[in-house]
Amino acid sequence: MEENIEPMINEETATKFNAKLLSTHLKIENGIAKINAEGIYYRELNTILRTINGNGTKKIEIHNVFGQRYIGTDLKGDVQINIYGTPGNDLGAFMKGPRVVVHGNAQDCCGNTMDHGQIVIHGRAGDITGYSMRGGKIFIRDYAGYRVGIHMKEYRDKRPCLVIGGTTQDFLGEYMAGGVLVVLGLNLKEGKHHNTNFVGTGMHGGTMYIRGKVSHIGKEVEVVDLEEDDRRLLRSLINEFCSHFGFDADKILDHNFHKLIPVSYRPYGRLYAY
Amino acid sequence: MKSYLSSEYIVERDQDRCIRCEVCVNQCTYETHYYDSEDDVVYSRNENCTNCQRCVAFCPTQAITIKKNPNFYRENANWTQEAIMAVKKQAETGGIILTGMGCDKPHFTYWDRLLLNASQVTNPSIDPLREPMELRTYLGAKPDRLEMDMENGDMVLKTKLALQLCLETPILFSAISYGSTSFRVHESLARAASEFGTFFNTGEGGLDRRLYEYGDHTIVQVASGRFGVHPEYLDVGAAIEIKIGQGAKPGIGGHLPGEKVSEDISKTRMIPTGTDVLSPAPQHDIYSIEDLRQLIYALKEATNYTKPVFVKIAAVHNSAAISSGIVRAGADVITLDGVRGGTGAAPRIIRDNVGIPIELAIASVDQRLREEGIRNRASIIAAGGIKSSAEAVKAIALGADAVYIATAALVAMGCTVCQKCYTGKCPWGIATTDAWISKRINPEIASKRLVNLLRGWSLEIKEMMGGMGINAIESLRGNRLHLRGVGLTDTELKILGVKMAGD
Numbered sequence: 001m002e003e004n005i006e007p008m009i010n011e012e013t014a015t016k017f018n019a020k021l022l023s024t025h026l027k028i029e030n031g032i033a034k035i036n037a038e039g040i041y042y043r044e045l046n047t048i049l050r051t052i053n054g055n056g057t058k059k060i061e062i063h064n065v066f067g068q069r070y071i072g073t074d075l076k077g078d079v080q081i082n083i084y085g086t087p088g089n090d091l092g093a094f095m096k097g098p099r100v101v102v103h104g105n106a107q108d109c110c111g112n113t114m115d116h117g118q119i120v121i122h123g124r125a126g127d128i129t130g131y132s133m134r135g136g137k138i139f140i141r142d143y144a145g146y147r148v149g150i151h152m153k154e155y156r157d158k159r160p161c162l163v164i165g166g167t168t169q170d171f172l173g174e175y176m177a178g179g180v181l182v183v184l185g186l187n188l189k190e191g192k193h194h195n196t197n198f199v200g201t202g203m204h205g206g207t208m209y210i211r212g213k214v215s216h217i218g219k220e221v222e223v224v225d226l227e228e229d230d231r232r233l234l235r236s237l238i239n240e241f242c243s244h245f246g247f248d249a250d251k252i253l254d255h256n257f258h259k260l261i262p263v264s265y266r267p268y269g270r271l272y273a274y
Numbered sequence: 275m276k277s278y279l280s281s282e283y284i285v286e287r288d289q290d291r292c293i294r295c296e297v298c299v300n301q302c303t304y305e306t307h308y309y310d311s312e313d314d315v316v317y318s319r320n321e322n323c324t325n326c327q328r329c330v331a332f333c334p335t336q337a338i339t340i341k342k343n344p345n346f347y348r349e350n351a352n353w354t355q356e357a358i359m360a361v362k363k364q365a366e367t368g369g370i371i372l373t374g375m376g377c378d379k380p381h382f383t384y385w386d387r388l389l390l391n392a393s394q395v396t397n398p399s400i401d402p403l404r405e406p407m408e409l410r411t412y413l414g415a416k417p418d419r420l421e422m423d424m425e426n427g428d429m430v431l432k433t434k435l436a437l438q439l440c441l442e443t444p445i446l447f448s449a450i451s452y453g454s455t456s457f458r459v460h461e462s463l464a465r466a467a468s469e470f471g472t473f474f475n476t477g478e479g480g481l482d483r484r485l486y487e488y489g490d491h492t493i494v495q496v497a498s499g500r501f502g503v504h505p506e507y508l509d510v511g512a513a514i515e516i517k518i519g520q521g522a523k524p525g526i527g528g529h530l531p532g533e534k535v536s537e538d539i540s541k542t543r544m545i546p547t548g549t550d551v552l553s554p555a556p557q558h559d560i561y562s563i564e565d566l567r568q569l570i571y572a573l574k575e576a577t578n579y580t581k582p583v584f585v586k587i588a589a590v591h592n593s594a595a596i597s598s599g600i601v602r603a604g605a606d607v608i609t610l611d612g613v614r615g616g617t618g619a620a621p622r623i624i625r626d627n628v629g630i631p632i633e634l635a636i637a638s639v640d641q642r643l644r645e646e647g648i649r650n651r652a653s654i655i656a657a658g659g660i661k662s663s664a665e666a667v668k669a670i671a672l673g674a675d676a677v678y679i680a681t682a683a684l685v686a687m688g689c690t691v692c693q694k695c696y697t698g699k700c701p702w703g704i705a706t707t708d709a710w711i712s713k714r715i716n717p718e719i720a721s722k723r724l725v726n727l728l729r730g731w732s733l734e735i736k737e738m739m740g741g742m743g744i745n746a747i748e749s750l751r752g753n754r755l756h757l758r759g760v761g762l763t764d765t766e767l768k769i770l771g772v773k774m775a776g777d
Contacts (some may be wrong), residue, residue, distance in 0.1 A: 046575055069568070070575040074505070089568055094576040096505045109559050112572065115504045128559050132500035150497060150558045155544040175554050177545060204550055266532050266550045270455060272621075273369035274697065 021048055033057045038064035042088065046070060053079060060244040067107070072100050072117070089126075092119050095136070106214070108145070111138045114160070120244050124166070133179070139247045140164045143187060147171045152206055154178030164242050167194045174218070175202040182237055184252060185212045200260055204267050208260035209234055211252070217260065220267040224259050275430065278362050283325045284341045285318035291337035292316055295697070297340060298329035303699040303711055314643050326692040328701035347496040360622070365531045374695030374705065376522060376614040376659040376681055383614075383764075384633035385665045388672075389775060390754040400745050402736035409732055409747035413513075414438035414582045414606045416650040420770040436606065437582045439513055442471030443732040444670060445746055447724075448611075448657050449495050449586070450515065451477025453530050453539045453551065454618030454695065455640035455659045455684075456712035457484070458720070459704055462687060464488035465717060466724030475678070478517055478528070478553060480542040486510045493584065496573065498527060499553035501543040505576060514573050515584035516566070518557065521615025521658040524588030524629045527555040529619070534698045536707045563599035582606035589613065589635030589658065590628075594642035601643060609678065610635045612658025615680040617684040618705055619696035632658040633672060637770045640673025640752055649752075663734035673752040687720045 006132050021044055027034045033052045042163050045068045052060065053075045062071070065085030072081060072092040083102045085089075092100055093112040105123035114133040121138075127145035130138055135158040143166030150171065160179035166187040173181050187193055193213035200208060201218030209230070217223065227233070235253060242249040285306060294316055306322040307329065309315075323341060325340045347358050360371055393399040396627045400407070415436040448462045448740040460482065463474040468491040475493040480502015486494070494511035496503050508514060519525065530551035540547040560566050570583045572687040585600045586609035587593065598607050612632025617625065636656050643649035656669040657678035666677045685691065695705035703714025735747070744750050758775035759767050767774060 042575075050578065060353065070572055074578055090572045093572045094503075094505055094508065110567070112559055113500045113503055113619045131559050132503075134500075134504075147558050151554060153501075155540070155546065158310055158544070174558075175552055177549070177552070202552060202554070204552060205546070265546075265548070268529055268550060268552065269532070271370055271529070272372045272696075273363050273367035274372065 018047060018051055022051065022273070026052065031057075032059040032061055035060065035062045036064055037062050037068055037085070039067065040067040040068070041204070042070055046073070049075060049081075053077070065104070071096050072119075092117065093209055095119075105142075106140075111136070111162075114138075116158070122245065125164075127169075129164075130160065130162040130181075133162070134158055135160050135248075137161045137240075138163070139241050139244050140166075142166045144168045147174065149176060149179075149181045149208075151171045151175045151177060152179035154180065154206065161237060163237055165241065165245065165247075168196055170197040171201070172196050172204060172214075173197075173200045173208050174198065175204075175260070176200055176208070177205040179206045180233065180237070181208040182234065182241075183205065183208070183210045184238075184241075185210070186247070186252070188212060202267060203260070203262040204264060204265050209256045210260065211255050213258070220263055221260050222263045224261060226257055226259050276367055277366055279321075279359060280345060281320035281323065281343050281495060282359075284320050284343050285323055285329075286339045286341055287316065287318065288337045288339075289315070291335040293335055293337075295334060297332050299333065301328045301332050301701060303701045303706075303708075304697075310501045317413075323690045324694045325690075326694070327582040327690045327702050339564060341427070344616045363477065371622045372617055372696045374616075374620075374693045374714045376440050376616040377626050378435060378693065379626055384631055384762075384770065385668055387759055387761050388633070388668050388757050388770070388772065389760060390664070390667065390671070390738060390742065391758070392741040399743050400740040402733075402740040403743065405740075407568075407736040407739060408748070409443045409735060411441040411444040411747055412438040413441065413653040413655070413675055415647050415652060418650065437580070439582060439607075440471070441473065441676060443728055443735070444676035445666060445728060445731060446472050446493070446678050447474035447683050448616075448675060448680035449475040449477040449493075449515070450680050450684070451479035451495075451530075451618070452482060452542055453477075453479040453534055453707060455705055456703070456707050456715065457482055457538060458712050458715040458717050459687070460485060461717040462715060462720035462724060463683065464492065465721035466728070467491040469721065470728045472728065474573065474602060476511070478546065479530075479539070479551075481507055482509065482538070482542050495586075496569075497553055498555070498557040501545065501549065501551060501553075502546075506574065508577050508581070511581065513582045513584055514577070515586055515609065516557075516569060516573070516605075517586045518560070518566075519588035519590075519611070520584065520620075521588045521611030521613055521629055521632070522617035522625045524590050524619040524624070525555060526621070526624055528553040531619075531696075531698070534707050536709070539707055563603050566600065567603035574604075584609055584655070586611060586657075588615070589626075589630045589632055591630065593630070593635045594638040597639040597654075598642055598646055598648070601648050607650050607653045607655060607675075608639070608693075609655045609657060610674075611678075612656070614659030614685075615657055616659065617695075631678060632656050632660075632669070634766075634769055636669055636672040637754075639777050641771060644752075657727075658678055663731035664738065666731065667735055667738050667750070668757065670747065670750050671753050671757050673754075675751060682727065683724055687715060 060081045063084045067088040069088035073096045079098045081100045089108045093111040094116040099118040102121045106125040108126035109128045111130045116135040121137045121140045124142035125140045125144040128147045129144045132147045132151045146169040148168045163182040196214045197216040200221035304322040417433045421432040423430045447603030467474040489510035492511045493513045495515045497517040532548045532550045584607040587607040589612045613629035653675040656674035700706045754771045757772040760775045
C-alpha cells in the first residue's frame with residue numbers, strides 16, 4: 001500500500017499535458033513569452049507560467065485572460081507579467097517577487113498575503129484588495145471595493161504600499177497593523193467625500209493617507225496633520241502612481257490630505273480582567 | 275479600589291522541614307514566596323499562588339503543601355465560589371475574564387459514558403505482544419474506487435492516489451503557536467513528532483527558521499492574521515492547515531498581548547516587538563464555502579499541489595453541514611475541535627459556553643459525510659481535550675481518522691493545568707516567551723517525555739484493539755458497534771450512533 005501513495009499528478013502525464021498546453025498556448029517572440037489564455041482553466045494557465053518561470057523567462061504577456069485565478073502565485077524571481085483582460089480572484093496571492101501589470105480590471109482578493117513584488121492595475125479592483133499583505137506595492141488606477149487593506153502589516157524593511165486612485169467602500173484598513181495605504185479619491189466629484197465607513201477599526205499600526213474626507217472613522221484611529229516626512233513619502237508614492245497612469249502629480253498633491261494613524265499599538269490592552 | 279477578592283489557595287510551609295534554600299522563591303514566577311533575612315523565614319503571599327505545584331515539585335525537603343483556601347463564601351450550589359469571584363473581579367476591572375487551557379466544567383463529557391467492547395469466546399482477542407498490530411494511519415483524500423491493471427502478470431494500481439500524510443500512530447500534536455509558548459516548546463514538539471513518526475502543528479505564529487529541518491513532520495497553520503505566512507513557510511511544512519476556528523473560542527479571534535512579543539517572536543510572526551498581535555475573528559477573505567475553496571486552492575497553487583490542505587473548525591451546532599461544504603471545497607483533512615479544546619488565552623465565558631462536545635461532532639460529521647457518499651474524500655482529525663488513549667480509541671471508533679493532542683502534550687512536558695497561560699509567566703516554562711523562564715524546558719528531556727507519552731498511548735491502543743479482536747486501526751475507524759453507551763438518552767445514543775450497553 002505504502003509505495004503506491006504518491007502525488008496526484010504523475011510526472012509522465014504531467015509532462016505530456018504540459019507539452020500539449022505549451023505548444024497550443026505559448027509563443028516566444030523577441031524573448032517575450034506570449035500566452036493565449038483563451039479557454040484554459042487557471043490550473044493550466046499557472047502550469048504554463050510555472051514551466052516558463054522555471055526556464056528563466058523574464059518577460060511574460062498573457063492575452064485573453066478571463067477570470068483565471070491565482071496569477072503570479074508560486075512564481076519566483078524578477079519577472080514581469082503583463083495581463084490583458086480580466087484576471088480572476090487572488091491575483092498575486094502569496095506572491096514573492098514578480099511585477100504584474102493588469103491592462104483591465106482585477107477582481108477580489110488581489111495581493112492576498114503578498115510578500116514582495118508589484119501589481120499595477122489599469123482599471124479597478126474588487127473587495128479585500130491587499131488583504132494581509134506584508135510587502136511589495138499595489139497601484140490601482142480607479143476605485144477598489146470593500147475591506148481594502150485589511151490587516152496589512154510591516155516588519156523591518158518590509159513595508160507594503162497600496163495606492164488607490166479612486167475611492168473605496170467600507171472597512172478600509174480594518175485591523176491595519178503596518179504599511180502605507182493611500183486613497184486619492186480622483187473619481188470623486190468636487191465637494192464629495194469618500195463614502196467609506198468604519199475606516200481603520202482595530203487599527204494598531206501603519207499609516208493611511210486620504211485625499212479628502214471620509215464619512216466615518218473607526219474609534220481606534222486618530223487623524224493628524226502631515227509632517228515633512230509624510231509629504232516626502234506621499235510625493236514619492238504619487239510620483240510612482242502617476243508614472244504608471246499618466247496623471248499630474250502636482251495637481252494631485254495640491255489638495256487636502258488626512259493622515260490616519262492608530263491611537264495605540266495596543267488598542268485592546270484594557271479589554272481584559274487579568 | 276480595595277479588592278474584595280480573597281486568595282484561592284493557601285501555601286502551607288512546614289517550618290521544621292524548610293531549610294531556607296529559597297528554591298521556591300526562585301521557582302515561583304508569580305513571586306508568591308519571599309525570604310525574610312531578619313526573621314530567617316520564607317514567607318508566602320497566598321494571593322499570588324495559582325496552585326501550579328512548581329514549588330512543591332522542586333522543594334528538596336517536601337516542606338510545602340498548597341491547599342484550597344477553606345475560607346470560602348457560604349456554601350451555595352448556585353452562587354459558587356467561582357461565580358462570586360468572577361462578578362467581583364469584573365466589578366473591579368470592567369474587563370473580560372481571561373483564562374487558559376480547556377473548559378474545566380464537568381458537564382460536557384461523553385467519553386465516560388461510552389464503553390468499549392472486547393472479544394469473549396466467539397471471536398478470539400488478539401495478543402499485541404505476539405501478533406502484529408497496525409497503527410499506521412494515512413491522512414488525506416482516498417479514491418472513490420481502485421482500478422488495477424495487469425502488467426506482466428502482476429497487479430498494478432492504476433488509480434492515482436492523492437497526497438497522504440503517514441503517521442506511525444493516530445495521534446498528532448495540535449496547534450500551539452510560537453508566541454503563546456516558547457521556541458523550546460516548539461523544538462520539543464518538533465523533535466518528538468520527527469522521532470515518533472507523526473506531526474506537530476505550528477499554530478498561527480509562524481515557524482522559526484531553526485526548526486525548518488523538522489519540516490517533514492510539521493503542519494504549518496494559516497490563520498486570519500496570516501502571521502509569519504510567506505512562501506518558504508508554506509513550502510517547508512508537510513501540510514497546511516487553514517484555521518477557521520478553535521474549540522476553546524469558536525467565532526472569536528485571538529489577541530497575543532504585546533508583552534509576549536519578544537525579539538524572536540517578532541522575527542517569526544513578522545511584526546514589530548511589543549505590539550499586540552490581533553487575529554481577526556473571521557478570515558476576511560472567507561465569507562462562504564466558495565471563498566474557502568478559493569483559499570484552499572490558493573494554498574495548493576502556492577505550493578504547486580505538493581501539500582495536503584487541512585481546514586480546522588470549532589465544533590459548533592451545524593458542524594456536519596459545514597464539514598460537507600469543507601470537503602466539497604477541496605480540503606484533504608477536516609479538523610474538528612470540540613468545546614473542551616485548550617487555549618493559551620480565551621475569554622472564560624466563551625470557553626465554557628460556546629461550541630459542542632467533540633464526541634457528538636465526530637459522530638454527526640462522520641455520519642453526514644457517509645450519507646452523502648463523500649467520507650473518503652477527506653480525513654477527520656478530532657481534537658479538544660483528549661486526555662487518554664481510551665478517548666483516542668473512542669474518537670476513532672466514532673469516526674475520526676486520528677486525534678490531535680495539545681494539552682496532554684503540555685502536561686507531559688510539565689504543565690499542571692493551572693489555567694494561567696495568558697499571564698505569560700508559566701512557572702513550568704511552557705506558556706511563556708520570557709528568555710529566563712523558558713529555559714526550564716529542556717528540549718532534549720521534554721521531547722523524550724513526549725515520545726514516551728506517544729509510546730505509552732500507542733501500546734495501550736494496541737491492547738484495546740487486540741481485546742476487540744481488531745489488528746489494524748483502519749478496522750476500528752467508524753466501527754461504532756464496538757461502542758456502547760451508558761446513562762444516555764435515546765437522542766444522545768442516536769446522534770452518537772451507538773447502542774445502549776446491554777443491547
